[in-house]
Amino acid sequence: MIYKIRSSINTSGLIFSSFSISMFVLMMLMVVFAFQSSGYNTFAFAQNQSSYLSGMNFSKSQDVYSKNGFLKTTLVEEYKIGKVGNQTTVAMVYNGSLPGPTYHVYPGDKIVIDLVNRLNESTNLHFHGLHVSPANNSDNVFLDVAPGKTQQYVVDIPKNHEPGTDWYHPHMHRHTYDQVSAGLSGMFIVEGLEKLLPKPLQNITQHTFAMRDFPFDNLFVTTHNLSNTVASQDRLTVNGEVNPVVNMKSGETQLWRLANIGPENELTVEFPGHKFHVIAEDGSPVWKVWDNDTLFMQSGKRFDVLVTATGNGTFPLRSANVSTTAPYDLQIATVNIKGNQNDTKPAVNIIPTSLIPKRDLNLVNVANHRVFNFSSNDRDWIYTINNKTFDPNRLDEKVKLGTVEEWKLVNRDKDSSGNIHPFHIHTNDFQVVSVNGKPYDAHGYQDTVNLPTESEVVVRIPFDDFVGKSVYHCHLLFHEDYGMMGDFEIVK
């Protein structure tokens, strides 16, 4: 949120569409209704079940598994009144839950999702991290699902798709930030990661941490006016809960799937006294397992990590954000460890050093070099790549199927602006080959990389398997909606 600079001057930049007004009226009516009713439990839209979420009344997200290579399901996007503390909030949710359902699929599966749009604005669906076709009704962000319409998505997961932690969210240009902020995001897990671990770890206990702020800029969502935002309502939620409890035994190693599925919040995740052994990044298993005390996770980022519990007692999993303006509780979860230090086996000995063979793109022929300059104008809400804001009717880049390209990504914004830009590309992952001119020893592939202010990151991208039109953009979704996105077409 520190990257969203409020403009006291700008008025022309406000998008005050008829939708915004109608939505605002709708929300006000809902709030009035809420105040007139006799209390929390009488909300017309409230769930009958007891409140699963601390202070909130959305339902718990369902786990949905593919069967026999097939998953057919329905995703309904709709408004829902919820509570955060004592504040009434109008959320946008998938199937009534926050976050949306968690999909568990396998390489080779066919996924059929009927997306039902019950919102008052256009929407669509993106599968962040999946290496699948961007064409037709697959992972195509150029689809526009109008209010009241249903769009069927059919996604074929390649047989050789890597197992890992991915996610999904709307990608409707100009509405991505609103819709993700209002609650629309969910997990999409390609199963099988644990099978790449040493035998003793293949039945490992797993936990998913789908982390996001909620509600994020609730009033911005309805009015598109930043001066209306009430940031103090924000909570850091994990799987829709605030500060859930995780149980471990001393000496036990668990697999944690950490995912930042919020619109722009950043997290610096730490588990004091413990190390994160990273076995996959952005849904890609690594060729070189690495460890660290903290993991910086900008919007969209995922790390799959092994954690070995030590000691006995209660430990926080938390975000060590340096921002002092963060209004929400930075506790992610509470970890209860049972046992004592003497029980601790040298579990670190079973941490693998590698999950997949190295596929170093430094060693391949580069077909093309391109440069992308990212810059911001916070005053006028203009965010550009190569001095252009996104135009879906303009094709920015054409790349050839079966080639590897080298892209230099430059953040032209000054340190004083504080504007980082997490670069994300759809369809194909990349390898970071240098940072600020120094060679970078990558651990594996990624789909999101942070561009700090005044920095330069060079990546190599293999355009394998799929033709079609796709996009790259800043994953601070506010920047993306206000122009920081480009498109490319992969051609034969």
Ligand SMILES: [Cu+2]
């Ligand atoms: Cu940005």
